[in-house]
Amino acid sequence: MRARDLAEPFPTVDLDADALEAARAMAEARRPGLVVLGPDGRPRTVLPGSQVLRFAIPAYVQEDPFLARVYDEQSADNLFRQLSGKPVRALLPELEAQREELPIVDPDATSIEVAAVLARMHSPLAVVMDGPEVLGVITVSRLLRALLPADPASE
């Protein structure tokens, strides 16, 4: 199997997209993150969901479970409304450092090649690029379904 056959759709978002819209896209896609595209349309990094939470929830609330417990739903709503009007790039403070962390593979890469890249980079996914175009993402569970030997118990 080749990378093009293993690629699945995955939400992508521009660096300048609205952070609240990006968070909604992540929630609706039921994915733990989004692929963030740079101005050239190429993937730059992954925005993990925990980073959205770090941005919305004040540090003193993160550090104090009691404060977190007393937040009511209305106040919670207000915390997340602050994401609106902020660009996704504001949620990614160490963007330059992250440039090297996103595995990108060729549509013709073999499944073992993709697995080797994920293993080396400790990554749960690789982005499949066909020239300038994002074909999709290969997750580690999709890869394991392709690579694991057949289960004799299920035959």
Add this chain to the structure above:
Amino acid sequence: MRARDLAEPFPTVDLDADALEAARAMAEARRPGLVVLGPDGRPRTVLPGSQVLRFAIPAYVQEDPFLARVYDEQSADNLFRQLSGKPVRALLPELEAQREELPIVDPDATSIEVAAVLARMHSPLAVVMDGPEVLGVITVSRLLRALLPADPASE
């Protein structure tokens, strides 16, 4: 909303379970990892899929994309068959260091409390424990669906 209402089923595995069976469970559940339970039945850590790949694929293949490309499907099968008979703990070399990294929350924790824990620990999920019993897992995307303000465009 409380943690008990947000918990979703998630595959768990014992430290001494067969590593190939664990990899199959991860693949079938379409999750990027498994929750690993210690001998006392309490969650110890998460086994990420990339760690399964690191164990199966020799380091010299991880480092050399050319070698990875020439692996054929039969050889790939043999790599992953090596997981059989190995315990999950063998895939987790730094187990002691990981003990503190897995967020565990109470069934009565509020959604903001869970969000604060995920934010602080940079974690994509929290395990909901009711005494000694694992009720399930809360993912960051499930939490965002509960916490984000309603989208006026979809009303």
